[in-house]
Amino acid sequence: MAYSMTGIGRASGTIKSPPVKFDVEIKSYNHRFLEISVKAPTVLQPFEDEIRRAIQKSVLRGHIIVTIQQDREVSPGHFAVDQVLLEAYLTLVQELKKKYKISGELDINTLLSIPGLIKFSQSYECDSSLYKEFKPVLEQAIENFLRMKKKEGENIVKAMNDSIKIIEDCVRDIERFIPMRNEYFKNHLQNLIKKGMPQFDESRFYQELLYNVDRTDVTEECKRAERGQYIEC
DSSP: OOOSSSSEEEEEETTTTTTTTEEEEEEEEEOOSSSEEEEEOOGGGGHHHHHHHHHHHTTOEEEEEEEEEEEEOOOOGGEOOOOOHHHHHHHHHHHEEEETTTOOOOOOHHHTTTSSSEOOOOOOOOOOHHHHHHHHHHHHHHHHHHHHHHHHHHHHHEEEEEEEEHHHHHHHHHHHHHHHHHHHHHHHHHHHHHHHHHSSHHHHHHHHHHHHHHHHHHHHHHTTSGGGSSSSO
Protein backbone atom coordinates (compact mmCIF):
# COMPACT_ATOMS: atom_id res chain seq x y z
CA MET A 1 0.00 0.00 0.00
CA ALA A 2 1.36 3.40 -1.01
CA TYR A 3 0.96 6.56 1.02
CA SER A 4 1.60 10.05 -0.27
CA MET A 5 4.32 12.08 1.41
CA THR A 6 1.93 15.02 1.59
CA GLY A 7 -1.41 15.24 3.35
CA ILE A 8 -3.57 17.12 5.80
CA GLY A 9 -5.88 16.06 8.61
CA ARG A 10 -8.06 18.04 10.99
CA ALA A 11 -10.13 17.32 14.07
CA SER A 12 -11.89 19.30 16.79
CA GLY A 13 -13.03 18.35 20.24
CA THR A 14 -14.02 19.81 23.59
CA ILE A 15 -12.73 18.60 26.92
CA LYS A 16 -15.12 18.74 29.85
CA SER A 17 -13.22 20.13 32.80
CA PRO A 18 -12.66 22.95 32.24
CA PRO A 19 -14.63 23.30 28.97
CA VAL A 20 -11.97 23.95 26.33
CA LYS A 21 -12.26 23.36 22.59
CA PHE A 22 -9.14 22.30 20.70
CA ASP A 23 -8.72 22.45 16.92
CA VAL A 24 -5.93 20.23 15.60
CA GLU A 25 -4.43 20.41 12.11
CA ILE A 26 -1.69 18.10 10.83
CA LYS A 27 0.11 18.85 7.56
CA SER A 28 2.98 17.02 5.90
CA TYR A 29 5.45 17.95 3.19
CA ASN A 30 8.10 16.00 1.30
CA HIS A 31 11.20 15.45 3.38
CA ARG A 32 13.90 12.81 3.39
CA PHE A 33 13.65 12.20 7.12
CA LEU A 34 10.94 12.52 9.76
CA GLU A 35 10.76 16.01 11.22
CA ILE A 36 7.85 17.02 13.46
CA SER A 37 7.09 20.61 14.41
CA VAL A 38 4.44 21.23 17.09
CA LYS A 39 2.73 24.60 17.56
CA ALA A 40 0.61 24.23 20.68
CA PRO A 41 -1.02 26.58 23.21
CA THR A 42 0.69 27.05 26.54
CA VAL A 43 -1.40 24.46 28.38
CA LEU A 44 -0.31 21.71 25.95
CA GLN A 45 3.33 22.64 25.51
CA PRO A 46 4.46 20.28 28.32
CA PHE A 47 2.99 17.42 26.24
CA GLU A 48 4.76 18.15 22.95
CA ASP A 49 6.91 15.01 23.30
CA GLU A 50 3.79 12.87 23.75
CA ILE A 51 2.25 14.50 20.66
CA ARG A 52 5.37 13.74 18.62
CA ARG A 53 5.45 10.13 19.79
CA ALA A 54 1.80 9.67 18.83
CA ILE A 55 2.61 10.78 15.27
CA GLN A 56 5.83 8.76 15.05
CA LYS A 57 3.81 5.58 15.53
CA SER A 58 2.10 6.13 12.15
CA VAL A 59 4.50 8.22 10.05
CA LEU A 60 8.05 7.33 8.97
CA ARG A 61 9.09 10.24 6.76
CA GLY A 62 8.15 13.81 5.93
CA HIS A 63 8.14 17.27 7.45
CA ILE A 64 5.10 17.26 9.75
CA ILE A 65 3.57 20.45 11.13
CA VAL A 66 1.07 20.07 13.98
CA THR A 67 -0.94 23.19 14.78
CA ILE A 68 -3.21 23.19 17.83
CA GLN A 69 -5.54 26.09 18.53
CA GLN A 70 -7.41 26.62 21.76
CA ASP A 71 -10.89 28.14 21.96
CA ARG A 72 -12.76 28.41 25.24
CA GLU A 73 -15.48 30.23 27.07
CA VAL A 74 -13.74 32.28 29.74
CA SER A 75 -15.52 33.71 32.77
CA PRO A 76 -14.09 36.18 35.33
CA GLY A 77 -13.62 33.32 37.76
CA HIS A 78 -11.03 31.77 35.48
CA PHE A 79 -8.59 34.62 36.07
CA ALA A 80 -6.31 35.22 39.05
CA VAL A 81 -3.84 37.93 40.05
CA ASP A 82 -0.26 37.01 40.87
CA GLN A 83 -0.26 38.65 44.30
CA VAL A 84 3.46 38.16 44.88
CA LEU A 85 4.33 39.83 41.58
CA LEU A 86 1.88 42.69 42.23
CA GLU A 87 3.23 43.42 45.73
CA ALA A 88 6.82 43.31 44.48
CA TYR A 89 5.96 45.71 41.67
CA LEU A 90 4.15 48.18 43.97
CA THR A 91 7.01 48.07 46.48
CA LEU A 92 9.51 48.79 43.73
CA VAL A 93 7.42 51.73 42.48
CA GLN A 94 7.27 53.28 45.96
CA GLU A 95 11.02 52.87 46.41
CA LEU A 96 11.72 54.53 43.06
CA LYS A 97 9.37 57.43 43.82
CA LYS A 98 10.99 57.98 47.22
CA LYS A 99 14.59 57.61 46.07
CA TYR A 100 14.39 59.68 42.89
CA LYS A 101 11.61 62.09 43.90
CA ILE A 102 9.34 60.86 41.09
CA SER A 103 5.74 62.04 41.12
CA GLY A 104 2.70 60.39 39.61
CA GLU A 105 0.26 57.60 40.33
CA LEU A 106 -0.22 54.12 38.88
CA ASP A 107 -3.36 53.43 36.88
CA ILE A 108 -5.10 50.16 36.09
CA ASN A 109 -3.85 50.09 32.48
CA THR A 110 -0.26 50.20 33.65
CA LEU A 111 -0.86 47.34 36.07
CA LEU A 112 -2.61 45.22 33.43
CA SER A 113 0.35 45.66 31.09
CA ILE A 114 2.71 43.92 33.51
CA PRO A 115 3.66 40.56 31.93
CA GLY A 116 2.40 37.61 33.97
CA LEU A 117 0.35 39.67 36.44
CA ILE A 118 -2.98 38.27 35.26
CA LYS A 119 -3.04 34.53 34.74
CA PHE A 120 -5.54 31.73 34.41
CA SER A 121 -6.67 30.15 37.62
CA GLN A 122 -5.47 26.76 38.78
CA SER A 123 -8.37 25.01 37.05
CA TYR A 124 -6.80 25.87 33.67
CA GLU A 125 -3.29 24.81 34.47
CA CYS A 126 -2.13 21.76 32.57
CA ASP A 127 -1.82 18.31 34.09
CA SER A 128 -1.90 14.72 32.88
CA SER A 129 -5.71 14.62 32.95
CA LEU A 130 -5.84 17.49 30.44
CA TYR A 131 -3.73 15.56 27.93
CA LYS A 132 -5.75 12.41 28.56
CA GLU A 133 -8.91 14.26 27.50
CA PHE A 134 -7.13 15.92 24.57
CA LYS A 135 -5.57 12.71 23.22
CA PRO A 136 -8.72 11.42 21.40
CA VAL A 137 -8.86 14.71 19.46
CA LEU A 138 -5.24 14.26 18.42
CA GLU A 139 -5.83 10.62 17.46
CA GLN A 140 -8.81 11.61 15.30
CA ALA A 141 -6.68 14.22 13.52
CA ILE A 142 -3.97 11.60 12.90
CA GLU A 143 -6.57 9.17 11.54
CA ASN A 144 -7.95 11.79 9.15
CA PHE A 145 -4.39 12.73 8.18
CA LEU A 146 -3.48 9.13 7.32
CA ARG A 147 -6.74 8.65 5.43
CA MET A 148 -5.91 11.57 3.15
CA LYS A 149 -2.32 10.37 2.65
CA LYS A 150 -3.67 6.95 1.66
CA LYS A 151 -6.21 8.43 -0.77
CA GLU A 152 -3.59 10.65 -2.37
CA GLY A 153 -1.22 7.69 -2.53
CA GLU A 154 -3.86 5.64 -4.37
CA ASN A 155 -4.26 8.47 -6.89
CA ILE A 156 -0.49 8.57 -7.42
CA VAL A 157 -0.37 4.80 -7.95
CA LYS A 158 -3.20 5.01 -10.49
CA ALA A 159 -1.42 7.80 -12.37
CA MET A 160 1.82 5.78 -12.42
CA ASN A 161 0.09 2.64 -13.67
CA ASP A 162 -1.72 4.65 -16.35
CA SER A 163 1.64 6.02 -17.48
CA ILE A 164 3.12 2.52 -17.55
CA LYS A 165 0.20 1.36 -19.71
CA ILE A 166 0.88 4.19 -22.17
CA ILE A 167 4.57 3.23 -22.30
CA GLU A 168 3.65 -0.41 -22.93
CA ASP A 169 1.36 0.55 -25.80
CA CYS A 170 4.12 2.69 -27.30
CA VAL A 171 6.64 -0.15 -26.97
CA ARG A 172 4.29 -2.56 -28.76
CA ASP A 173 3.88 -0.05 -31.59
CA ILE A 174 7.66 0.30 -31.85
CA GLU A 175 8.16 -3.47 -31.89
CA ARG A 176 5.62 -3.82 -34.70
CA PHE A 177 7.39 -1.09 -36.64
CA ILE A 178 10.93 -2.52 -36.34
CA PRO A 179 10.57 -5.28 -39.04
CA MET A 180 8.97 -2.79 -41.44
CA ARG A 181 11.73 -0.28 -40.78
CA ASN A 182 14.45 -2.87 -41.41
CA GLU A 183 12.81 -3.99 -44.63
CA TYR A 184 12.42 -0.41 -45.81
CA PHE A 185 16.04 0.37 -44.98
CA LYS A 186 17.22 -2.76 -46.79
CA ASN A 187 15.38 -1.85 -49.99
CA HIS A 188 16.39 1.79 -49.75
CA LEU A 189 20.08 0.95 -49.26
CA GLN A 190 19.97 -1.60 -52.06
CA ASN A 191 18.61 0.97 -54.49
CA LEU A 192 21.24 3.54 -53.45
CA ILE A 193 24.08 1.08 -53.94
CA LYS A 194 22.80 -0.04 -57.31
CA LYS A 195 22.51 3.53 -58.51
CA GLY A 196 25.97 4.52 -57.29
CA MET A 197 27.79 1.27 -58.04
CA PRO A 198 27.37 -0.31 -61.47
CA GLN A 199 29.01 -3.45 -60.14
CA PHE A 200 26.79 -4.48 -57.18
CA ASP A 201 28.89 -5.80 -54.30
CA GLU A 202 26.60 -8.04 -52.25
CA SER A 203 29.16 -8.44 -49.48
CA ARG A 204 29.49 -4.66 -49.13
CA PHE A 205 25.72 -4.34 -49.18
CA TYR A 206 25.15 -6.67 -46.21
CA GLN A 207 28.05 -5.09 -44.36
CA GLU A 208 26.42 -1.66 -44.62
CA LEU A 209 23.01 -3.11 -43.82
CA LEU A 210 24.19 -4.81 -40.63
CA TYR A 211 26.08 -1.70 -39.57
CA ASN A 212 23.04 0.55 -39.88
CA VAL A 213 20.61 -1.97 -38.38
CA ASP A 214 22.90 -2.34 -35.38
CA ARG A 215 23.10 1.43 -34.92
CA THR A 216 19.31 1.80 -34.95
CA ASP A 217 18.50 -1.34 -32.95
CA VAL A 218 16.20 -0.61 -29.99
CA THR A 219 15.49 -4.19 -28.92
CA GLU A 220 17.26 -3.79 -25.59
CA GLU A 221 15.41 -0.56 -24.84
CA CYS A 222 12.09 -2.20 -25.63
CA LYS A 223 12.86 -5.11 -23.31
CA ARG A 224 13.71 -2.72 -20.51
CA ALA A 225 10.45 -0.90 -21.06
CA GLU A 226 8.37 -4.03 -20.59
CA ARG A 227 6.28 -4.20 -17.43
CA GLY A 228 8.66 -6.69 -15.87
CA GLN A 229 11.34 -4.03 -15.79
CA TYR A 230 9.12 -1.55 -13.93
CA ILE A 231 8.13 -1.46 -10.28
CA GLU A 232 4.45 -2.18 -10.61
CA CYS A 233 2.50 -0.31 -7.97
